[in-house]
Amino acid sequence: GAVVSQHPSRVICKSGTSVKIECRSLDFQATTMFWYRQFPKKSLMLMATSNEGSKATYEQGVEKDKFLINHASLTLSTLTVTSAHPEDSSFYICSARPLGQDTGELFFGEGSRLTVL
């Protein structure tokens, strides 16, 4: 099956620093990738839709200047949390939809746990 890899799986950083999370589709191309955030024992929340070669579409309430998304190729999307603060500590997960697949099935990365001290 299709594989989506996220890196890093865990990251701890100091408040005020920026953190980049990568989402790669390993064996397929994806024009669209989704970024989610999940707080402990809470629902997975869609943050933004990443579109290859164009600007990401952000969900209401998500700061685009805070969460920078770059989808520079058909196999890589990155999420950068800028000037991270403790309230940004969360579990971030991406998913990708294979190019040309009509079913719309999404494949999820393993997730990245961010802890901001």
Added chain:
Amino acid sequence: GQNIDQPTEMTATEGAIVQINCTYQTSGFNGLFWYQQHAGEAPTFLSYNVLDGLEEKGRFSSFLSRSKGYSYLLLKELQMKDSASYLCAAVDSNYQLIWGAGTKLIIKP
């Protein structure tokens, strides 16, 4: 290792009831999610169970048995719009989501 099992595909009739099962093995357990995903769309949250028992929410109900490592999603009064994939995801001790592969539910008139 950590593992989630759910059927690949199920077929049901409009107006009927269907139960989608999910078994899990995780390092620790902090709850289980069910998500619905329509083709071409991001998954949407359906339910979260952390205690044993049945949680009812309209036409959808979710059940959890922690001792058995088992959950099911029950859909009543099926509608054509319920045709979708249903994802089961368990939360391990590190609060990481362990995802099932999803169950594609096909509703026939």
